[in-house]
Amino acid sequence: MERATAAATKPPGAPRRRGPLQERCALAQDVVLAAPAPAGxxxxxxxxxxxxxLRLEAQLIRYRRERWLTPDGRTLVAPLPPGVTGxxxxxxxxFxxxxxxxxxxxxxxxxxxxSGLxxxxxxxxxxRLLTTQLDVFLGEDQAVLRAGLAGARWISVDDTAARHARADGVTTQIGNDRFTAFRTGFSKSRLSFLALLRAGHLEYVVNEAALASRRGRSLAGPALAVLAAHPTKIVPDEAAWRAHLTALGLDRQAVTPDPVTIASEGALWGAVEHHGLLREAVIVSDDAGQFRVGxxxxxxxxxxxxxxxLIPTTPAQARALQMTRQLIWWFYADLKAYARAPCPRRASALRARFERIFRRRSGMVLRLLARLHxxxxxxxxxxxxxxxxxxxxGSExxxxxxxxxxxxxxxxxxxxxxxxxxxxxxxMKTCxxxxxxxxxxxxxxxxxxxxGPAIPPLSDLVRQIASA
Structure with missing residues (x-):
C-alpha cells in the first residue's frame, strides 16, 4: 500500500538518469606512468x-617503552598509544x-x-575485542536514547525474537528519523516497555502523569487514593518500589486488574514524564498491546x-474485498497528501470519509471494519x-x-x-x-x-537536529 500510493503521487515525466559517481575519497598519491614513445x-x-x-596487511609493532627509576624509588614506564588493547x-x-x-x-x-592475512x-x-572495553560506546548509546526521547515529536517502535544465554527473549527497537536504540530482555509486557522508555533511569515516580494514566487503566479508586495521599513520590529502584506497594497493602488486593501491575505501569510512565522524556510525543506502533501507552x-x-x-470464498466476496482495499488505499493516499499540506477543512472531510469507509456493510469484512473503526x-x-x-x-x-x-x-x-x-x-543505525x-x-x-574533523557526540547531533 505504501509503495503503491507513493508511485501514484510521483509527478509524471521521464525517469531520472543516474549521473557519474562523485569522488568521495581523498587523493592519496599521483603516479606518473611513462609511455614508450618513439623518437620525435x-x-x-x-x-x-x-x-x-584498498590495502589490508598485518603488522607486528614493537613498542619499546622507556623505564625510569625516580629519585624517590618509583618506576615510571612510558604509556602505550591510545587504543591499544591486550x-x-x-x-x-x-576493522x-x-x-x-x-x-x-x-x-x-x-x-x-x-589468519589468512x-x-x-x-x-x-x-x-573479547568485540565485547569488552566498550564503555565509550555503551555510554554514548545510552546518551543517544535519552537525547532522542527528550526531543522527539514522535517515535516508532517494533520488536523481534532474540536468543540470549540459550533462552528466548525479545529485542525492542525505539527510534525515529534521527536515532535508533535497541534493548533486549525476556518479556514483551507493557511494564518492560515502559521500563525501557526511562532510558536507563531506575526511579518509580508517582506524579500527576502516573495517576492520570492509571485512571485510564481502571485502577480502583481506593488504590489511587492511597498512592496519591502517601508522601513518598519518588522511589529509587524496583526493590524499593515493591516494598512500597507492600507497605501500602496493594499486593494483598485480589482484584482484576492487578493493582500492583497497574500501579507499577503508572509509576514507570510517571518516571518517563519526570525525566522530561516523550513530552507531547506520539508513539507509532503495529498495535502490539505493550506499545499502547501515552x-x-x-x-x-x-x-x-x-x-x-482475508480469503474470499465467492466472487461477490472477492469484489467486496477488492473494493474495500481500494477505498482504504485511496484514503491512505489522501492522508499522505494531508500530512504534506495540513488544512482544518480537509481534516474534517477526512474524518467524515473515514466514517463512511469503516461503517460500510461489506459482507465478509464487516466485523473487521468495525474493529478498525x-x-x-x-x-x-x-x-x-x-x-x-x-x-x-522505519522501525521494520x-x-x-x-x-x-x-x-x-x-x-x-x-x-x-x-x-x-x-x-x-x-x-550504526544512528550514524x-x-x-x-x-x-x-x-x-x-x-x-x-x-x-577529517572530530565527530561530536551523537547525542549532541540528535539534539541539534531536534532543535533545528
Missing amino acids: SRFKGYEDVLVRD GFGPHLRR LLAAHVQGQVTCERLGALL GLAISKRQVV RHALCWVHAERLVHK RRKAELLRVLERPEIPLHTN SDIRACVTKRKISGGTMSGAGLAARDALLGL GKLKVSFFRYLGDRLRIPDD
Whole structure:
C-alpha cells in the first residue's frame, strides 16, 4: 500500500538518469606512468584515471617503552598509544567492529580472514575485542536514547525474537528519523516497555502523569487514593518500589486488574514524564498491546494487512474485498497528501470519509471494519499531528539488522556480548540517519588519528537536529 500510493503521487515525466559517481575519497598519491614513445614524438600532457584500491596487511609493532627509576624509588614506564588493547592495536579493533556489526561477518570467519592475512588470532580473542572495553560506546548509546526521547515529536517502535544465554527473549527497537536504540530482555509486557522508555533511569515516580494514566487503566479508586495521599513520590529502584506497594497493602488486593501491575505501569510512565522524556510525543506502533501507552498512533500498513489477509470464498466476496482495499488505499493516499499540506477543512472531510469507509456493510469484512473503526482516534492521529509517519516501515527497516544478526550469528551468551550487540547496532543505525560514516565514527572513538574533523557526540547531533 505504501509503495503503491507513493508511485501514484510521483509527478509524471521521464525517469531520472543516474549521473557519474562523485569522488568521495581523498587523493592519496599521483603516479606518473611513462609511455614508450618513439623518437620525435610530441608530449601532449596526461590522461588521468582514478583508481580506487584498498590495502589490508598485518603488522607486528614493537613498542619499546622507556623505564625510569625516580629519585624517590618509583618506576615510571612510558604509556602505550591510545587504543591499544591486550596486545592488539586500534586499527585492528576498528576493522573487527565494522566487519562484525556493519558487515555481519561472524567471529569465526573474522578469525579465518585475519589468519589468512598473516595475523594469528583466536576466535576467543576476536570475541573479547568485540565485547569488552566498550564503555565509550555503551555510554554514548545510552546518551543517544535519552537525547532522542527528550526531543522527539514522535517515535516508532517494533520488536523481534532474540536468543540470549540459550533462552528466548525479545529485542525492542525505539527510534525515529534521527536515532535508533535497541534493548533486549525476556518479556514483551507493557511494564518492560515502559521500563525501557526511562532510558536507563531506575526511579518509580508517582506524579500527576502516573495517576492520570492509571485512571485510564481502571485502577480502583481506593488504590489511587492511597498512592496519591502517601508522601513518598519518588522511589529509587524496583526493590524499593515493591516494598512500597507492600507497605501500602496493594499486593494483598485480589482484584482484576492487578493493582500492583497497574500501579507499577503508572509509576514507570510517571518516571518517563519526570525525566522530561516523550513530552507531547506520539508513539507509532503495529498495535502490539505493550506499545499502547501515552499518545498512541496505529500503523496503517498493518491495519490494511488485516484486510489483505482475508480469503474470499465467492466472487461477490472477492469484489467486496477488492473494493474495500481500494477505498482504504485511496484514503491512505489522501492522508499522505494531508500530512504534506495540513488544512482544518480537509481534516474534517477526512474524518467524515473515514466514517463512511469503516461503517460500510461489506459482507465478509464487516466485523473487521468495525474493529478498525473502534481505533479511529489512533488511525487518524495524523490529522492532529501531521509530522508523524503513517506506518512503522522505519522501525521494520531498523530491526531487520537484528534479524539478520540473529540468523547469521545466533544468540549471545554473556551480558557483555548482549550489551555490545544492542549498543553497536543502535549506534550504526544512528550514524546512518545522521549522515556520519560508521567506520570514521569507530576510529574517532578509538582515538585513531584521522585527517577529517572530530565527530561530536551523537547525542549532541540528535539534539541539534531536534532543535533545528
